[in-house]
Amino acid sequence: MKSLLVSLMMLAAATLAGCSSGPTATKNDVEELARALQSLDPEVDPTEARRAAEIAYSYSAQLAQQYNVTTSPILHNTLVNSGVKERGVCVHYAEDMQARLNQENFQTLSMLRAIAEPKSDFRIDHSTAVIAAKGDGIYDGIVLDPWRYGGKLYWSATTKDARYDWEPRLEVLRRKYERRMAKEAAE
Incomplete structure (x- = not known):
């Protein structure tokens, strides 16, 4: 059954591949993202803001190519989760984006991570990278989400993202751990 499902997904992916463009x-x-980054704080270096914006856009596209994204993000997740593809779920994009931007050693910007827990039973957690002025938290930053549109960067102020309610990654992970421990204790 699993091989039939994987075969059907691969056929769908091949069919849809011609429909997607990089x-x-x-x-x-x-320039718009660079301006938004500069507006985070008067101390944000314009050169750093510009460099971060350039990398965020170019690296998003590079990751989509590296992950061989040829379908919608949800279908790509299915291919990764079934073992057909190795990487390309949201947490991979978030990890890789954070690591790449951290390589720049920005002095006035910092990289953070956020998770949005699902709003319904039909959705799953979503992870993203957040860029903020040095010393600020995710709620003062900008979401950098290349997964949402399959490698095309989506960005917005964390608190203005209408689709997701972002929280600091460690808070969500801590809450999940506490729930799991409570459930195990109850069994």
């Missing part, structure tokens, strides 16, 4: 960003896209 993510692209314009100069205006990069």
Whole structure:
């Protein structure tokens, strides 16, 4: 049964591959994100903001290519979770984006992580990277979410993202751990 499901997913992926095009960003896209990063705090270095914006856009596209994303993010998740593809779920994008931007050793910006727990039983947790002014938390930062549109960068102020209610990653993980421990204790 599993091989039939995987075969059907691969057929669907091959069919849809011709419909997808690689993510692209314009100069205006990069400039808009750079301005948003600069506006986080008067201390944010404009050169760092510009570099972070350039990397966020170019690396999002690079990750989609590296993960061989040819379908919708949800279908790609299915391919990863069934073992057909190795990487490309949201947590991979978040980890890789955070690691790449951390390589820059920014002095006025910092990388953080956030998780949004599902709003319904039909959804799953979603992870993302957040960039903020040095010393600020996720609620003062900007979500960098390349998973949402299959490698095309989505960004917004963390508190303005209408689709997800972001929380600091460690808080969500701690709460999940406490729930699991309480459940095990009750059994």
